[in-house]
Amino acid sequence: MKKALGIDVGGTKISYAIIDEKGDYVSKIKKVSTPKTLEALQETFKTIIQENEKDVDYIGFATAGAINLENTKVESSSPNLPDGYNTTEFTTFSKKPIYVENDANAAAWAEYKVGAAKGYDNNIMVTLGTGIGGGVIINGQMLRGKSGRAGEIGHIKIYPDKRRMCGCGNYDCWEAYGSGTGLGRSFKEEALKNPRSVATQGKKIDDLTTYDLIDGFKRNDELCVKVMDNWHNQIIMGMVSLNNIFDTEIFVISGGMGEFINCKTIEDELNKQTIVSPAKVVLATTGNNAGMLGSALLAIDKFKK
Amino acid sequence: MKKALGIDVGGTKISYAIIDEKGDYVSKIKKVSTPKTLEALQETFKTIIQENEKDVDYIGFATAGAINLENTKVESSSPNLPDGYNTTEFTTFSKKPIYVENDANAAAWAEYKVGAAKGYDNNIMVTLGTGIGGGVIINGQMLRGKSGRAGEIGHIKIYPDKRRMCGCGNYDCWEAYGSGTGLGRSFKEEALKNPRSVATQGKKIDDLTTYDLIDGFKRNDELCVKVMDNWHNQIIMGMVSLNNIFDTEIFVISGGMGEFINCKTIEDELNKQTIVSPAKVVLATTGNNAGMLGSALLAIDKFKK
Numbered sequence: 001m002k003k004a005l006g007i008d009v010g011g012t013k014i015s016y017a018i019i020d021e022k023g024d025y026v027s028k029i030k031k032v033s034t035p036k037t038l039e040a041l042q043e044t045f046k047t048i049i050q051e052n053e054k055d056v057d058y059i060g061f062a063t064a065g066a067i068n069l070e071n072t073k074v075e076s077s078s079p080n081l082p083d084g085y086n087t088t089e090f091t092t093f094s095k096k097p098i099y100v101e102n103d104a105n106a107a108a109w110a111e112y113k114v115g116a117a118k119g120y121d122n123n124i125m126v127t128l129g130t131g132i133g134g135g136v137i138i139n140g141q142m143l144r145g146k147s148g149r150a151g152e153i154g155h156i157k158i159y160p161d162k163r164r165m166c167g168c169g170n171y172d173c174w175e176a177y178g179s180g181t182g183l184g185r186s187f188k189e190e191a192l193k194n195p196r197s198v199a200t201q202g203k204k205i206d207d208l209t210t211y212d213l214i215d216g217f218k219r220n221d222e223l224c225v226k227v228m229d230n231w232h233n234q235i236i237m238g239m240v241s242l243n244n245i246f247d248t249e250i251f252v253i254s255g256g257m258g259e260f261i262n263c264k265t266i267e268d269e270l271n272k273q274t275i276v277s278p279a280k281v282v283l284a285t286t287g288n289n290a291g292m293l294g295s296a297l298l299a300i301d302k303f304k305k
Numbered sequence: 306m307k308k309a310l311g312i313d314v315g316g317t318k319i320s321y322a323i324i325d326e327k328g329d330y331v332s333k334i335k336k337v338s339t340p341k342t343l344e345a346l347q348e349t350f351k352t353i354i355q356e357n358e359k360d361v362d363y364i365g366f367a368t369a370g371a372i373n374l375e376n377t378k379v380e381s382s383s384p385n386l387p388d389g390y391n392t393t394e395f396t397t398f399s400k401k402p403i404y405v406e407n408d409a410n411a412a413a414w415a416e417y418k419v420g421a422a423k424g425y426d427n428n429i430m431v432t433l434g435t436g437i438g439g440g441v442i443i444n445g446q447m448l449r450g451k452s453g454r455a456g457e458i459g460h461i462k463i464y465p466d467k468r469r470m471c472g473c474g475n476y477d478c479w480e481a482y483g484s485g486t487g488l489g490r491s492f493k494e495e496a497l498k499n500p501r502s503v504a505t506q507g508k509k510i511d512d513l514t515t516y517d518l519i520d521g522f523k524r525n526d527e528l529c530v531k532v533m534d535n536w537h538n539q540i541i542m543g544m545v546s547l548n549n550i551f552d553t554e555i556f557v558i559s560g561g562m563g564e565f566i567n568c569k570t571i572e573d574e575l576n577k578q579t580i581v582s583p584a585k586v587v588l589a590t591t592g593n594n595a596g597m598l599g600s601a602l603l604a605i606d607k608f609k610k
Contacts, residue, residue: 045459066581122451136550140447145552146427149581155549160463160482160535160542168579170545230465237465240475241546245441247450273475276371276454305489 002304005056006296007048008103008289009063011080015289016048018056019296021304027052029289049093058303059098060295062106065150071100071302075148091204101297105142105151106294107286108135111252113297115286120249124188124242125284126153127257128235132175133169135244144274154179156238169302172252174238178231179256180210187227191301199223214260228260239281240273247276254284307609310361311601312353313408313594314368315339316385322353323361324326324601327610328419334594343387348438349550354398356406356418363608364393364403365600367411369455369521370510375404376607380453410447411458411599412591416557418602420591429547431458435541437480441551446527459484461543464610465493479543483536485562487513494514519565529598533565543573546588552581559589 003026007016016036018027018181032048035041049059052084058090065074074086091098101109108117108125112231117123121140127133132154135235136143158179176182188208191200199216200208216224239251251270253263267281286293308331312321319339324334337353340346354364369386370379379391396403406414413422413430422428426445432438437459440447448455459480460473467581469490471478481487493513496505502517504521505513521529556575558568591598 104358138443143443143551145581146554147552147582150550150551150552152552152580155580156546157542159464160539169459170580234465237462241461242550243549244457245455245547246448247452247455247457249451275457275460275473276450276473277452289606 001056003056003060004048004296005017005052005298006062006294006299008106008292008295009061009079009081011060012046012104015292016052017289017292018052019056019293021300022090022298023110023293023296024145026055029292033082034081036082036197038084041082041085042088045088045090045093052066053094053096053195057295058261059094059096060106060297060299061098061100062103062291062295063100064103066147067100067105069104069144069148071148072098073100097299097303099295099302101142101295101298102135102148102151103291105131105144106292106298107254107284107290108137108252108294109298109301110286110290110294111140111284112137113256114286114293115290116284117250117281121277122151122246122249123252124248124250125254126239126242127251127255128179128257128261130181131179132238133255136248138246153238153242155243158234158237174234175216176190177234178238179213179270182234183213183227183257184208184210186230187224188203190223190227194223195224197221211217232261232266235261236273239266239270243270243274243279248279250280250282252282252284254290256275258283306361307602307605308361308367309363310354310357310606311365311367311597311599311604313411313597313600314366314386315408316383319349319353320358320597320599322594322597323357324382324598326602326605328415328598328602330429330575331360333498334597339386343389343393344391347388347393350393350395351398356398358401361401363604364399364401364404365411365602365604366403367408367536368405369408371452372407372410373454374406374449376453377403383590396401400574402604404606406447406532406600406603407440407453407456410440410449410591410595410596411437411597411603413442413599414447414558414606415556415591415595415599416556416589416604417442418606419477420595421557421587421589422555426550427554428557429458429551429553429555431544431547431560432560433484433558433566434560435486436484437543441553443551458543458547459591461495462571463539463542478513480538482539483543484566488518488532488536488562489513489515489538491535492529494527495532496593498530502526502528537574538565540566541574541578544571548579548584549581553584554589555585555588557587559595563588
């Protein structure tokens with residue numbers, strides 16, 4: 001059975017483990033802090049690889065950023081990684097084949113191969129975290145686009161008339177409303193309109209958090225329920241658009257905000273509003289290490305042939 | 306050189322011609338009225354095929370409706386075609402191979418093989434007519450989804466909060482605003498808010514047409530300019546979403562409303578708002594017979610191998 005070293009490069013830590021083609025862990029998961037300079041970061045990659053390459057057939061990287069079509073390099077700069085990261089020549093780190101993929105795509109691949117989307121050759125992962133990310137799989141192939149940048153589903157627009165700036169510098173992306181950050185902004189906006197609402201619990205608007213919102217929602221507070229309902233509609237809206245475009249089999253929801261949605265409700269509403277055939281909606285099952293796991297599985301799937 | 310009979314089944318007429326693999330017409334284009342009963346319609350298909358099958362290698366149909374994954378049958382009912390149309394067994398009409406595709410997808414294929422998207426393996430056709438239709442081509446393959454219904458790009462949502470019902474029975478699809486019909490509705494809504502505007506030219510609101518809007522726009526009428534600007538933004542919004550999802554190379558605009566947009570302006574604005582790499586925007590070149598042409602080319606491309 002083939003094995004790969006999966007390496008997930010995050011802004012604060014690098015996680016890695018040896019994984020076999022069934023997705024089982026052959027080694028423990030190890031973590032190191034992400035170095036702050038490019039040189040140190042590349043040295044860390046080399047060290048990790050040197051320690052592990054004799055035990056694996058291939059090496060996979062999951063990393064932030066846009067990846068080139070050949071899956072060998074990062075092409076964009078990443079705010080949480082050192083300047084010049086996109087000059088890194090990953091394939092020089094080992095004589096074993098190395099495959100680089102965007103972390104969101106790698107996570108989607110993990111769900112497809114060993115997680116909640118297993119067996120569904122057409123599936124879409126929607127990651128609801130501080131942003132909205134995701135990956136689209138069509139007939140068992142990752143959607144990568146003309147330059148490797150496809151699948152930016154968080155940047156579907158949900159209003160046409162310039163209401164709220166997104167972190168990407170444009171207006172009204174799905175992520176500006178549907179992410180945890182977006183939900184927090186919606187809560188503050190609504191609270192600002194109703195500063196005496198009990199939802200604020202006497203706090204300054206700026207100090208309100210998503211936790212306050214969820215607390216209020218659980219108490220059935222009118223303002224919090226309204227904000228949460230709007231949020232659900234915004235989440236569903238993006239998924240309806242995606243389903244009408246892709247006619248997919250299943251949506252896999254991951255990310256920290258996933259716990260605040262009811263997949264069954266979302267699935268019912270999605271399929272009421274969709275004009276293609278129905279899709280399932282489920283929570284992801286591979287957890288926080290999905291990117292690392294997916295990077296190893298991608299390397300195995302791509303090089304094994 | 307391989308040749309195919311392309312047959313485009315429209316609600317009012319059926320067009321057909323023999324086309325070679327370069328997309329050149331080997332016969333004249335012929336047209337007959339679409340019969341109103343299922344039996345007569347199927348007889349017409351048989352007659353057209355019997356007259357032409359000896360001169361071709363394959364037969365292609367372009368038709369309204371969702372097509373099964375095997376490209377042999379229509380799976381949905383079509384409002385403009387006889388009841389039971391979806392029971393038609395197209396492949397029984399000839400011993401030559403028969404390929405059936407949705408008319409919008411077939412038109413997109415024509416643009417890809419011999420039209421404005423020639424040479425671009427990643428492209429999206431956007432048809433701005435009485436509705437919004439289209440087709441998505443990824444790495445030279447038609448996006449068809451799990452059941453053949455993918456590519457319903459007219460049913461991307463552009464508002465999350467239930468403003469305007471779309472012909473599909475759901476709210477706020479792109480088509481409900483961006484199509485010719487949608488633009489007409491926006492004009493009437495705006496005129497209703499300003500019934501004394503010179504844009505109405507003394508007409509009843511219900512009698513206003515898109516022609517009145519365009520006339521007013523050319524005269525620089527304030528209300529008409531506002532409606533047209535909003536429409537442009539709505540068109541761009543949908544294309545930004547599509548580009549961020551697909552990272553495509555080129556958008557091909559077809560349909561009757563195409564003449565009212567400026568591709569260069571749309572392209573500039575699209576690429577300003579997009580977070581993936583830039584895409585081109587051009588008008589379609591294969592004209593009204595794109596569906597017929599595409600159906601023949603699809604049949605050749607699929608069966609020639």
